[in-house]
Amino acid sequence: MAEPLTHLNERGEAHIVDIGDKDETRRVAVAQAELNATSEIVAAILQGGLKKGDAVAVARVAGIMAAKKTSELIPLCHPIPITKIAIDIAEGKSRDIIVVQARVETTGRTGVEMEALTAASVAALTLYDMAKALDKSMTITNVALLEKSGGKSGDFTRGA
Amino acid sequence: MAEPLTHLNERGEAHIVDIGDKDETRRVAVAQAELNATSEIVAAILQGGLKKGDAVAVARVAGIMAAKKTSELIPLCHPIPITKIAIDIAEGKSRDIIVVQARVETTGRTGVEMEALTAASVAALTLYDMAKALDKSMTITNVALLEKSGGKSGDFTRGA
C-alpha cells in the first residue's frame, strides 16, 4: 500500500495544508530545467557574439514572473512572500543543451521548491516558444529540484 | 551562423509577431510531459482502487487552467480563443512513470502548441507538488510536442 499524499485528507480530498504553526524562517530552493535543441538553436539563443538579442532576457523575465505566479498555477500551493529570484541560463554539458537554473528565497512558513521548479519550467518553455519556428522537436528534460534548505523537513541536495 | 529567431526583430529585440493577416482556421496541438517517480508514488497518485482521491483531478484542473493562462506566462504568445482542452493522465511505459497528455484546440490565427506544452508542464508540476513530501528527487522529463495540425506551417507529428 502506497503512503498517502499529504495534500489529500483521509477521504482523498484535496486541501491546502495548514502551515499556521510553522515558523517564518529563511528558505531557499534551486531547481533546473533543460532545453534539448540543436546546436544551431542553442547558438541562436545564447549568441556569444556582440549583437546579443533579447532571447535570454525574455526567458529570464518569464521565469521570474512565473515564480511570482506559482500559487495561481499550482492549486495547492500557499501564496508566499518571495524575497529573491535569480535565473541563470547557459549552455549545458553539450552544445545542443541549454540549462535554466532558478534560485528562489523566502522568509516564510513553507518552502519555495515549487516556485523554483515553476520558474525553471516556464523559462524553458519560453525558450521553446521563441525557437519553435525553427524546430518543433525540441524537448524539455531534467526538470528537477537541485537543492533546498530551511524549514523543519531538513535540507535536500540532489545526488550526482 | 545560426538562423535568426522569429520572435526577435532584426535588432534582436523581442516582439509579438504580427498574425493579423493569418486566417482563422481550426488548429490542434497535443503535447506531453512525464513525471518520473517511484512506483509507490505513481500508485499513490493513480490509485487503481475504489477510493480514488482527488490527485489526478487536481492536476487535470491545473493543466486546463494553465492552458488558459499561457499568454500571461509566455511573454511573446498571443492571446488565443481556446475552443477545447482535454488532459489525460495515466501510467507510462514503466510503473514509475506518469504520462500527462494535453490536447488543445482553437479556431484562431495562430497555433496552440504553447498552450498544450504549458498545460502538460503545469499538470506534471502539480503532481510533483502533491507528492513532494514523499520524495523530492522526482523529475519531469520528455516535455514535448507530439503533434500539431492546422495553419500555414503544416502539420507536425513527433517521430517514434
Place this chain on the structure above:
Amino acid sequence: MAEPLTHLNERGEAHIVDIGDKDETRRVAVAQAELNATSEIVAAILQGGLKKGDAVAVARVAGIMAAKKTSELIPLCHPIPITKIAIDIAEGKSRDIIVVQARVETTGRTGVEMEALTAASVAALTLYDMAKALDKSMTITNVALLEKSGGKSGDFTRGA
C-alpha cells in the same frame, strides 16, 4: 440513474468541451444575486441623498471586472470575447434587500451565463465586504439566471 454531466467525459474526467464547430452568434445572459441585510445597511449602501458615496460604483466595477475573469475562476469555462457588460444595483422588493442584476453579451461560440452569474455574485460579495463591519449575518441569496438567448440550445426565461 442520473443523466451524465456534459463537462465530464465517459470516464468521469473533467474537460473543456469542444465548441470549435459552434457558430459565432450574438448571445445574451442576464443573472441576479440578492444581498439580504438590514434596512439601515441597504440605506447606507444605496443612500438616496445628495452625498452618494462610492459603494455602489465599487460593487459595479467589481462585477464588471469579475465578468471578464470568469474563465480564470470557473475551471471548465471557455475564454469568451465579451462585447457588453451592464450591472444594475437597486433596492429589492423589501427595504432590507439589494438586488444586483448583471447583463452580459458576446458574439461568440458559447453563451455567457457563467459570466453574468459570476458578475452578479462578485458584486454582491463586494457589497457584503463593504458592510461587514456593521453586520456579519447578511446573506446572499437567489443567485439565478434570469434569461438567456442565442445559441443552439434555445432561449431561457426564468419562471415567475
Place this chain on the structure above:
Amino acid sequence: MAEPLTHLNERGEAHIVDIGDKDETRRVAVAQAELNATSEIVAAILQGGLKKGDAVAVARVAGIMAAKKTSELIPLCHPIPITKIAIDIAEGKSRDIIVVQARVETTGRTGVEMEALTAASVAALTLYDMAKALDKSMTITNVALLEKSGGKSGDFTRGA
C-alpha cells in the same frame, strides 16, 4: 441616518482601510453556499457509486484557487497570506441541495471572511456550470458566514 460604511472615507470615497497597526494573529473563517438543484443533478454531481467522476474535485479546486484570488476580485480587500484552505461539498438537508462549506485560515493582520465566502461562492458557481446543460433554473442560496474567530472585533457564530 444609517451608520457609515468603514470602507468609505468621510467624503464617501472608497479606500483600503489601514491595518498596519493590527497584530498578526491566527484568524479563521468558515462560510457556506448552497446549490439548489434537482435530486437527479445532485446525484449526478455527488454520485455515491464506485465510478466517482471529477465534478466535486473540480469545484473544490475552483474554490481553493478562488480563495487565493479574493483580493483581486473584491476591490477593497487586503492581500492576505492564507495558511490553510479546506472545502467540503456534501448533500444538504434535502436530496436536492448541495452544501459547499469553506474554511480558510491565516496568520495575518485582518480576517479571512471574504476569502471563505468567495471560495464557497465560486465552488457553487462551478457546480452550476457543470450541471447547467441539464438545468438552467438551479439557484445558489444561503451564501453566509458561519463562524469567524481571531482579531480584535471578536468571534462570530451564525445563529441557528
Place this chain on the structure above:
Amino acid sequence: MAEPLTHLNERGEAHIVDIGDKDETRRVAVAQAELNATSEIVAAILQGGLKKGDAVAVARVAGIMAAKKTSELIPLCHPIPITKIAIDIAEGKSRDIIVVQARVETTGRTGVEMEALTAASVAALTLYDMAKALDKSMTITNVALLEKSGGKSGDFTRGA
C-alpha cells in the same frame, strides 16, 4: 561611466534583489499622475453637480486594484503585503488638469514606491479611457513620487 543598476547583476542580468535580511518596518509612499485634458472633460469627469456619475469612483477602484497587481506588472518588484491604499482625484492647478494622488502603505521588507506610482498611472489611464471618445489628444504627465518614508534608504520628499 554610469553607476550600475541594482536590479541587474554584475553580468547585466535582471534579478529580483534579495530583501531577506531587511527588516519588516512601516513604509509609506505617495505618488501622483496628472491628466491634461480640456476643462470640459475635467468637468465631465469631476462634475461638481448633484448627479455625480461613477467616473471618479471607477478610476479610484482601478488605481486601488492596480496597486495590488504591481508585482505582476513590474517584473522585478517583490510581492508586498499592502496594508493601506487611498487614492485622491481632484482638479489640478488649472481647470484642464486632473491630479491623481495615490498613498500606499505596508509593513514589509521593501518600499511601496512602485505600488503608488502604478496606482496613480492606472487611475489616470482609466480616466483617459472614459473620456477618449471626446478627445484622444489628452496626455498624462508628471507621474512622480512625491514622498516616501520607512526603510534603510531614508525618507524622500520631492522638491517644490
Place this chain on the structure above:
Amino acid sequence: MAEPLTHLNERGEAHIVDIGDKDETRRVAVAQAELNATSEIVAAILQGGLKKGDAVAVARVAGIMAAKKTSELIPLCHPIPITKIAIDIAEGKSRDIIVVQARVETTGRTGVEMEALTAASVAALTLYDMAKALDKSMTITNVALLEKSGGKSGDFTRGA
C-alpha cells in the same frame, strides 16, 4: 454643460459599452511615454557599449505583457484579441530622456489605444523601478496616443 462620457449611462453608471454590432477590422494604435532622468541613468539603461544588460529587454517584456493585461487593469475596456505588439525604447530629444513607443494591432471590434498607452506606461514604470535606487526624482511625462487607425471613428494622428 460638459458632453457626457460614453462609458457612463444616462444615470451616470459605469458600463462596458456594446460593441457587438461593430465590425471586426484591422486596428492599429501607437502610443508613447517618456522617462525624464539624468543623462547618467539614461546611459546606464541604454548602454551603448558591448556589454548591454537586460534593462531595456526587461522593460520591453513588461510593456508587452501589460498590453495583454489591459482589460484586467482598465475596468471598462473590452478584452481584445491582440495580433501584434512591438515596443521601441530609445534616447529622446535630449540625453536625459528615454522614449518608449508601443505599437499594438488587432483584428477586432474595438480599438487598441488603451493597450498601447498601457504598454508604454508600464514599460516606463519598469525603467523607473530599475533605476530608482539611483534617483527617486525621475518623472514619466508625455504619455500620449501618437496615432490610431481603423474602426468607424476614423484615424487620428497627434499634432506636432
